[in-house]
Structure formats: C-alpha cells, structure tokens
Amino acid sequence: MAERPNGLWDPGLQIERTTLAWLRTTLAFVVGLLVLLRLIGHESTVAAAICAVLTLPLGITVSWLVWRRHLHSERRLHTRKPLPGGALPAAVTTLSVLVGCSGLIYVLLA
Numbered sequence: 001m002a003e004r005p006n007g008l009w010d011p012g013l014q015i016e017r018t019t020l021a022w023l024r025t026t027l028a029f030v031v032g033l034l035v036l037l038r039l040i041g042h043e044s045t046v047a048a049a050i051c052a053v054l055t056l057p058l059g060i061t062v063s064w065l066v067w068r069r070h071l072h073s074e075r076r077l078h079t080r081k082p083l084p085g086g087a088l089p090a091a092v093t094t095l096s097v098l099v100g101c102s103g104l105i106y107v108l109l110a
Helices: 013-043 045-078 088-109
Strands: none
Touching: 013 045, 013 088, 045 088
C-alpha cells in the first residue's frame, strides 16, 4: 500500500471509489435490462417474464454483493488482511451475459 509523502494515508477512499464504480456498473445493467424487458414485452409477454425472472434477482444480488464487499474490504484493509475474492466480478459477468442473452431474445423476436 502506497502512503502519501507526509505519511498520511486515507484508507477509505480507494474502497469507496471502487464501491461506487461497482454500483454504477450494476445500476447501468439493471436500467438497461428494464428497458430491454419493456421492449421484449411488446413482442412476447412470456419471454419478458422469463428474462425478468432470470435476471432481475441477479441484479439485486449483485447490488448486495457490492455492499458486502465494501464492508469486508474496509475491515480487511484496516487489519492488513487480503482483500475479498472474485465473487462480485463473477456475478457481474454472469449478469452481463444474461442481459446479452435477453438482448439476443429481443433481436430474434423482433
């Protein structure tokens, strides 16, 4: 961990910026998904419902993982333990793949 030249170090800013970035990413996926579900709903209500059931709970879970990671990162940073693992990036990757599959369903239906 790099310290400032005068020896002061603010341990919360890196974690806060990272948390905000993860939240922005998750919010972008969920908002894009809601728009996409609305478009799919015009073509097929059943397809929109299936896509919503598969993807929206994952969006909520990813948001929860962001906050959980934030709390764990703060604690671990202060105790100089390793930071949390890769559950959050894996969940965001899964969410992006499912949103992409929903987009593919819309293209195929339209």
